[in-house]
Amino acid sequence: xxxxxxxxxxxxxxxxxxxxxxxxxxxxxxxxxxxxxxxxxxxxxxxxxxxxxxxxxxxxxxxxxxxxxxxxxxxxxxxxxxxxxxx
Amino acid sequence: xxxxxxxxxxxxxxxxxxxxxxxxxxxxxxxxxxxxxxxxxxxxxxxxxxxxxxxxxxxxxxxxxxxxxxxxxxxxxxxxxxxxxxxxxxxxxxxxxxxxxxxxxxxxxxxxxxxxxxxxxxxxxxxxxxxxxxxxxxxxxxxxxxxxxxxxxxxxxxxxxxxxxxxxxxxxxxxxxxxxxxxxxxxxxxxxxxxxxxxxxxxxxxxxxxxxxxxxxxxxxxxxxxxxxxxxxxxxxxxxxxxxxxxxxxxx
Numbered sequence: 001x002x003x004x005x006x007x008x009x010x011x012x013x014x015x016x017x018x019x020x021x022x023x024x025x026x027x028x029x030x031x032x033x034x035x036x037x038x039x040x041x042x043x044x045x046x047x048x049x050x051x052x053x054x055x056x057x058x059x060x061x062x063x064x065x066x067x068x069x070x071x072x073x074x075x076x077x078x079x080x081x082x083x084x085x086x087x
Numbered sequence: 088x089x090x091x092x093x094x095x096x097x098x099x100x101x102x103x104x105x106x107x108x109x110x111x112x113x114x115x116x117x118x119x120x121x122x123x124x125x126x127x128x129x130x131x132x133x134x135x136x137x138x139x140x141x142x143x144x145x146x147x148x149x150x151x152x153x154x155x156x157x158x159x160x161x162x163x164x165x166x167x168x169x170x171x172x173x174x175x176x177x178x179x180x181x182x183x184x185x186x187x188x189x190x191x192x193x194x195x196x197x198x199x200x201x202x203x204x205x206x207x208x209x210x211x212x213x214x215x216x217x218x219x220x221x222x223x224x225x226x227x228x229x230x231x232x233x234x235x236x237x238x239x240x241x242x243x244x245x246x247x248x249x250x251x252x253x254x255x256x257x258x259x260x261x262x263x264x265x266x267x268x269x270x271x272x273x274x275x276x277x278x279x280x281x282x283x284x285x286x287x288x289x290x291x292x293x294x295x296x297x298x299x300x301x302x303x304x305x306x307x308x309x310x311x312x313x314x315x316x317x318x319x320x321x322x323x324x325x326x327x328x329x330x331x332x333x334x335x336x337x338x339x
Contacts, residue, residue: 001127009126013137018202022141022195026148030300033187037308044311044318045332051318052333 094171096313097322103306110306114299121292129286141199142286146273147294149192151301152220153255155185159227160252163245173309175241176316178248179231180309184301186224192217204268212261213269216254223251237316 003009012019093099125143132139159178166174196214197207208214231244257264262271273282273290282290317323 002130003127012140013131015136015138015202018138018198019140022144022198025194026144026191029187029191033184033304037304037311040308040311041314044314045329046336047315048318048323048329049333049336052324055319 091169091171094165094169094173096173096176096317097320099173100310100313103310107303107306107310110299110303114296114303117292117296117299121289121296124285124292125289129289130283132286135203138199138202141195142273143289143293145192145195145199146290147297148188148195149217150294151297152185152188152192152217153258154298155181155188155301156220156223156248156252156255159185159248160255163248166241166245167249172316175231175238175245176309176312177305178227178241178244180305180312181301182224182228182231183308184304186221186228188297188301189217189221189224193221209268211267211269212265213258213267216258216261219254220258223247223254227251 010016010020093102121143125140129140131137159181162174162177162181165171166178193214196217200209201207227244227247230247231240234240234243261267262269274287314323314329323329
């Protein structure tokens with residue numbers, strides 16, 4: 001260790017403003033970047049969830065349109081065969 | 088070929104997830120060592136006093152600002168030639184970190200210039216070409232994100248990244264080609280370093296730490312970019328972390 005005291009360390013031979021201004025801003029901006037990337041992961045997961053929600057909505061819409069056409073006659077038909085079989 | 092298999096985002100996503108934390112841990116350890124050597128062990132500079140200690144930030148951020156641009160150009164060439172999907176995503180993931188480091192190069196340089204040269208800024212070849220590098224990063228980010236079709240955005244950005252790469256040797260050799268206020272290279276490949284070995288050790292530790300940091304943060308960022316780009320793909324929608332996040336979100 002080259003410093004005699006903490007005061008001497010912080011003073012940086014009278015260049016404290018420049019040295020700590022460099023180190024401080026660098027540290028703050030790198031920390032900010034890490035925080036932003038972490039938030040970005042959250043946003044990405046939200047985007048995936050929205051895509052999944054949109055797809056499941058499309059799927060259920062498709063079911064609603066096709067629902068009355070296909071299963072209803074099939075159900076009616078099977079009911080008739082059941083009724084016919086029991087008769 | 089195994090290497091090209093990772094050009095598929097689906098294969099690269101888990102690899103990035105495994106590499107990222109290891110690189111981040113190594114970066115933290117090396118940064119701690121570098122700061123200790125640079126601020127606690129290295130002696131005072133005979134000419135510049137304690138102000139020279141800015142070198143432990145200024146040189147690493149400046150080097151990495153250039154290296155990241157070269158990496159972006161590398162990915163861009165791969166993307167333009169092979170049409171690999173990962174390339175555009177990696178270029179996009181690197182750009183914000185490159186811009187940040189280019190800004191920090193100018194910032195730490197200004198704070199070093201004021202006490203040593205008496206001015207924060209001069210329109211000198213080294214400083215101006217570094218400012219152009221910052222603008223290239225910002226231009227890349229603006230261009231690639233302004234185009235709605237992501238693959239077209241990738242291609243336009245790649246073109247800009249490749250064209251702009253001529254600026255990197257200009258920055259590097261500017262102190263040789265022009266008579267500038269900026270001092271010559273601190274470390275050169277062709278001659279032995281003109282600085283005390285303990286100072287050099289601190290600077291190299293910090294540079295390696297920043298290199299690993301840049302790799303870690305780009306891998307972390309590219310994972311999010313992959314998720315968004317492939318949000319409609321089954322492999323993304325079936326990822327355990329996506330299902331877990333969706334379950335928690337559904338309750339909230």
